[in-house]
Amino acid sequence: MSYDKCVRCGACVRICPLFTAREEEQFTPRAKTYLLQVMDLIEDDEEIQREFRRLLFQCTMCGRCEEVCSSDVDLLKIYHEQRAKALKSAPEEFEYLNALRKALANVKNIYGLDPEDRAVFWMDELIDDIPDIEDRVYEEGKTAEVMVFLGCLMSFRATQMDVVKSLFKSLERGGADYMVMGAQEFCCGHPLYLMGDDEGAEELRRHNKEVIEKAQAKTVITCCPGCLIQLKNYHNFEGVEVLHHTQYFDRILDEPPQLERDEEFAYHDPCELHRISNVKREPRSLMRKIGVKWREMELSCCGGGGLLRMTDPDLSDKIIEVRKQKEHMEGTTVLTCCPSCREQFMSAGIRTKDIVEMLDEAFEEQGRSTE
Numbered sequence: 518m519s520y521d522k523c524v525r526c527g528a529c530v531r532i533c534p535l536f537t538a539r540e541e542e543q544f545t546p547r548a549k550t551y552l553l554q555v556m557d558l559i560e561d562d563e564e565i566q567r568e569f570r571r572l573l574f575q576c577t578m579c580g581r582c583e584e585v586c587s588s589d590v591d592l593l594k595i596y597h598e599q600r601a602k603a604l605k606s607a608p609e610e611f612e613y614l615n616a617l618r619k620a621l622a623n624v625k626n627i628y629g630l631d632p633e634d635r636a637v638f639w640m641d642e643l644i645d646d647i648p649d650i651e652d653r654v655y656e657e658g659k660t661a662e663v664m665v666f667l668g669c670l671m672s673f674r675a676t677q678m679d680v681v682k683s684l685f686k687s688l689e690r691g692g693a694d695y696m697v698m699g700a701q702e703f704c705c706g707h708p709l710y711l712m713g714d715d716e717g718a719e720e721l722r723r724h725n726k727e728v729i730e731k732a733q734a735k736t737v738i739t740c741c742p743g744c745l746i747q748l749k750n751y752h753n754f755e756g757v758e759v760l761h762h763t764q765y766f767d768r769i770l771d772e773p774p775q776l777e778r779d780e781e782f783a784y785h786d787p788c789e790l791h792r793i794s795n796v797k798r799e800p801r802s803l804m805r806k807i808g809v810k811w812r813e814m815e816l817s818c819c820g821g822g823g824l825l826r827m828t829d830p831d832l833s834d835k836i837i838e839v840r841k842q843k844e845h846m847e848g849t850t851v852l853t854c855c856p857s858c859r860e861q862f863m864s865a866g867i868r869t870k871d872i873v874e875m876l877d878e879a880f881e882e883q884g885r886s887t888e
């Protein structure tokens with residue numbers, strides 16, 4: 518087992534956002550691997566077992582520990598497998614996840630809302646800018662080169678509306694032959710995957726794959742790094758490329774619009790994008806192309822991943838508060854490209870924008886200067 522390779526060197530301790538927030542060894546990857554190494558000795562101790570199961574869900578799954586571990590311990594794989602085991606062996610301890618699981622089983626979105634509303638919330642907002650936006654919503658028989666997979670947050674959250682508008686306006690300006698899945702989109706399965714419910718996630722994926730294949734899309738784009746992980750790694754597409762929106766726009770814009778700004782932003786790399794999916798270059802390349810000036814932030818987690826907002830909201834809040842102070846975020850606009858990170862920044866009162874909003878602003882400025 519890979520956890521046997523842990524030599525307790527401690528390299529993973531100080532970089533773990535949970536340790537940074539609370540300074541308690543119990544939260545660290547080192548403590549979790551230690552408990553697994555001595556599992557034979559503690560398996561009859563119900564109290565420690567319960568504690569271990571709780572600790573497994575107190576993690577943002579940011580992957581930073583795995584990145585620094587020189588013993589090659591597959592920490593994310595271990596957490597995933599152990600979460601699945603915990604969910605199966607002690608479901609009564611995870612009742613707080615039942616509402617989410619029920620919503621995903623019944624209406625296929627994390628909010629328990631009517632699936633038909635997936636294409637409704639943002640539609641009215643876009644009608645002035647894109648009068649034929651309704652035609653862009655997938656229905657059986659329609660085909661397009663590019664399929665937009667919005668994901669639950671972007672489809673339903675008013676806080677994401679500006680990003681959705683910027684995305685569609687930029688697709689129009691880039692001349693894309695695109696469609697959006699609308700009511701036919703199911704959750705990508707990432708929340709279920711994160712809690713270790715692989716079977717539930719697979720059911721959702723099967724449906725999305727079928728729709729995307731029927732639409733004959735060659736490219737799927739998403740703004741959500743969680744959706745990207747699922748679509749890219751677990752949908753087994755053939756002949757369909759899955760891209761994050763920053764990758765897509767970085768690739769297609771030959772003559773990018775230019776922003777005339779002196780403002781300096783800060784850039785936050787979403788963990789699931791830069792660490793798990795290895796997308797680091799394109800967001801920066803896109804920002805550079807459109808003339809955004811930014812300072813780099815620490816490659817650390819915002820505190821919103823791995824279901825931590827559900828499993829331990831106080832810890833999640835503490836992580837972002839600590840970073841906010843440490844990295845002097847007050848008064849700065851933090852650019853990122855993940856709806857979940859943006860929610861986390863907003864909840865801490867930090868101004869934030871998605872890179873595609875900057876692209877949209879650059880297009881607007883260009884339009885004004887050519888009028």
Ligand code: SF4
Pocket residue numbers: 522523524525526527528529530546547550582585586587588589590
């Ligand atoms: S970095 Fe790897 S080997 Fe070192 S304590 Fe952490 S898990 Fe163990």
Ligand code: SF4
Pocket residue numbers: 532533534535544545546575576577578579580581582583592818
């Ligand atoms: S994945 Fe991130 S939050 Fe979880 S133990 Fe590793 S460093 Fe800590």
